[in-house]
Amino acid sequence: MSNTYRIAPSILSADFARLGDEVKNVIASGADWIHFDVMDNHYVPNLTFGPMVCQALKPHAKTPAGLAVPIDVHLMVSPVDALAFAFADAGADLISFHPDASAHVHRSIQAIKSKGVKAGLVFNPAEPLDVLEWAIDDIDLILIMSVNPGFGGQSFIESALRKVALARQWIERSGRDIRLEVDGGIKTDNIRRVADAGADTFVAGSAIFGQPDYKAVIDQMRAALG
Numbered sequence: 001m002s003n004t005y006r007i008a009p010s011i012l013s014a015d016f017a018r019l020g021d022e023v024k025n026v027i028a029s030g031a032d033w034i035h036f037d038v039m040d041n042h043y044v045p046n047l048t049f050g051p052m053v054c055q056a057l058k059p060h061a062k063t064p065a066g067l068a069v070p071i072d073v074h075l076m077v078s079p080v081d082a083l084a085f086a087f088a089d090a091g092a093d094l095i096s097f098h099p100d101a102s103a104h105v106h107r108s109i110q111a112i113k114s115k116g117v118k119a120g121l122v123f124n125p126a127e128p129l130d131v132l133e134w135a136i137d138d139i140d141l142i143l144i145m146s147v148n149p150g151f152g153g154q155s156f157i158e159s160a161l162r163k164v165a166l167a168r169q170w171i172e173r174s175g176r177d178i179r180l181e182v183d184g185g186i187k188t189d190n191i192r193r194v195a196d197a198g199a200d201t202f203v204a205g206s207a208i209f210g211q212p213d214y215k216a217v218i219d220q221m222r223a224a225l226g
């Protein structure tokens, strides 16, 4: 199991009028990754941002010491491949997509990896993990949705904990270094339970950007993770 926890603030809840500053501030506050929630008003009932925003923010995704901070693109779009290519060209370090959003899941994984970008699969609350049987050896990330995709600020769906534990078993059996990320409703008071279920990477939008002191929230999350 990856012994390093990662906190990935979702800019879905950031101030869209100041995204560059928000990215710099949340990284200075301790964020490990920047989570990009890409929505197309087709696969999900919301519309966010495209590859040009990723390209514009890429130079700001750096620590104060100048180290690159991974941009973790979560595609809630259908079809997948064209936007995956565009986000790869725009500087994404990881690109995850929903299997039910692609007509050819394995080909979409290959498309992402052909650009030298890490590939992940995202599972909605009622989506089974079955596709891992044929994809686990080709992916670098599993993202478990603990809310229904489309909006920030929703409540954590408890059954996600069972799916995290099942996904952890898949990873252990594969013997591969795959990150297990959870997205939706993550707060300072439940992140420990999500980690105990087997997650090592945590998306948090409203819990962080909804507060005045981003560092205080991230520090609390890290303290809870131990």
Ligand code: DX5
Binding pocket: 010, 012, 013, 035, 037, 074, 076, 147, 148, 149, 150, 151, 152, 153, 154, 183, 184, 185, 186, 203, 204, 205, 206, 207
């Ligand atoms: C849902 C989004 C949200 C977001 C996190 O489609 O993916 O889960 O990242 O939002 P919060 O942390 O506010 O639940």
Ligand code: ZN
Binding pocket: 010, 035, 036, 037, 074, 183, 203
């Ligand atoms: Zn997301």
